[in-house]
Amino acid sequence: MATNNRSRSRTQFDNMKYEIASQLGINLKQGYNGDLTSREAGTIGGNIVKKVFESYTGNQYPQYDTNQQNQ
Template sequence: MGENNSNKTLVPEAANKLDKLKYEIAAEEGIELKKGYNGDITARDAGKIGGNMVKKMIEYAEKNMK
C-alpha cells in the first residue's frame, strides 16, 4: 500500500500562519495545546480545532474572492 501524506503544506510560506491559527483557535475553544506533540488531546478537541480552522480559512477566502 503506497503512502499518501495529505498533511503537506502546499504553500510552505503559510506553515507558520497555519500553526498560529491552530493555537489561536485552541485558545478560543479553551483547549490547551503545548508546543510540539499533542497526541494526548481528545479526538473531539482535535476536530474542533481542525473544523474551526477550515471554517476561518473558508471565510477568509470568500472575503478575498471579490
C-alpha cells in the first residue's frame, strides 16, 4: 500500500514538473535532462517550490525585490 502511494506521489510530482517546464517554455523530456542549464533547472525547481507552498498554506509565496541593495 505504501509503495502505491509513493508511486502516485512521484507521478503527480513528475506531472507538475513537466507542466511547469512547459509553461516556462523549457524543453523537459523524460529521462536524462543534462542539457538543461542551471538557470533552467533552478527556474523549474523554484516554481515547483512556489506551487507547493501555495497549495500547502493557501497563501501566495512572498515576493522579494532582489535588485534592492542591503542598507
